[in-house]
Amino acid sequence: MTKNRNALLTAAGLALCAVGIVLQIATGAEGYPTVPPGAVITVVGALLVAFVSWRFMPIVGLLVGAFISVGAFVTPNTGDRLGAPGDFGPFLGTVVQIIGLAMAVIFGVVATVQAFRRPEVSSAAAG
DSSP states (O other): OOOOHHHHHHHHHHHHHHHHHHHHHHTTOSSOOSSOHHHHHHHHHHHHHHHOOOTTTHHHHHHHHHHHHHHHHHSHHHHHHHTOTTSHHHHHHHHHHHHHHHHHHHHHHHHHHHHHSOOOOOHHHHO
C-alpha cells in the first residue's frame, strides 16, 4: 500500500513542529523541560503516520496535531515569543512550530476524509 500524499504531508507537518520546538530550545527559549514532550509526541506521530500502513493512520496525525496545537495556544509562552520578534531564535522556532501544526491539522483532515471515503465502483465494473 502506498502512502497518500496528504498523509505524508501530515507527517511532514508533525516533523516540522518538532524542529520548531527544538529550535526554540536551542536558541534559549525558557519554559521547556529537558526532554520536551511536544517534540517527542510529534516525532512519534510523524513516524506512525509515515511508516505504518493502516488506512486510518492519518487520524493519528490529525489528533496529535490538534492536541499539540491546543497546548501551544493555552500556554502564554507561544504568544510571548510571537510578540517578541527581536528575540529571533525563539520567535522563528515558534513560527516554524505553528506552520508545522497547521500543516498537520489541515493535511490530516484531508487525509482522514480520503481514508474514510469508500472507493467508487464504476458501473461498467459492477457489471
